[in-house]
Amino acid sequence: MRLVIAKCTVDYAGRLAAHLPSAVRLVIVKADGSVSIHADDRAYKPLNWMSPPCSLKEADGVWTVTNKAGEKLIITLEDVHHDSSHELGVDPGLIKDGVEAHLQELLADRMEVLGPGWQLIRREYPTPIGPVDILCRDSDGSTVAVEIKRRGEIDGVEQLTRYLELLNRDPLLAPVKGVFAAQEIKPQARVLATDRGIGCVVLDYDGLRGIDDDKLKLF
Structure with missing residues (x-):
């Protein structure tokens, strides 16, 4: 730099x-x-x-x-x-806080809350610009990349967009759809995600942990 x-x-x-x-x-x-x-x-x-x-x-x-x-x-x-x-070297990327990491783990174990027949391919799926939180398949067999945040903002949508651009270059995966999942999604982030054809999911942390009824909502 x-x-x-x-x-x-x-x-x-x-x-x-x-x-x-x-x-x-x-x-x-x-x-x-x-x-x-x-x-x-x-x-x-x-x-x-x-x-x-x-x-x-x-x-x-x-x-x-x-x-x-x-x-x-x-x-x-x-x-x-x-x-x-200045030589900064290779950046390890953003390390998620404990809640985001736990959300990823819980959702990977309970893919059915995204929809019947959804199946996990891999957590932390590697790409040249960082790992995708969850790569999975929906009930139609389409590949889906899921980005998980505690608080969903525009930066998270941009991050998922970059992952989707790379993943869709892989003929073994394409076409790859995107889902932006967070405990709270800001209105601006939802508008941007919708404009780019990315689904938005509001996660209920307690519900995923089995403390309350499932309240995961897919828009």
Whole structure:
């Protein structure tokens, strides 16, 4: 990862045009080729960015980042305060908390609550970008990837979407459907999941543990 703090201007040339006037900003270049520009606010959200795959060319203080569609992000460095590179290595990925891990275990043991005839293929099914919580088959024999969260938000839907894109490249599994399961699913996450053809499941933790009647709801 390369971190550059510099006074700069930023211009985006693509389907739309955007301009950031001169100011001190943080520019991050990641190993995957992505480039993002950040201010000292907005939490994690960048002011502008270019997603991989893309190329970066540096010439006379001007960075030109070009993606496969030909769109360009042009960063003009006026005064560089800091420029360093760091090798972070392979990230192990997000480790689920105890409740999420237990939800996964309980659901894997009780696939029938998703529907009659549902069968487990494997928990923690490996992919190049991390393990899918549960891979299973529904009553029609279709492959289904299930992502489990304690609190279902947009990030979880995006994560499941990336898994589905990879899994559907495997002719032995495709077509693969998705189910987003959580104790609570935020309205925005439900809208995004529905738009992408992903089913949403509200999990009753106590019900899965046998403390109460099953209240798992599939929408």
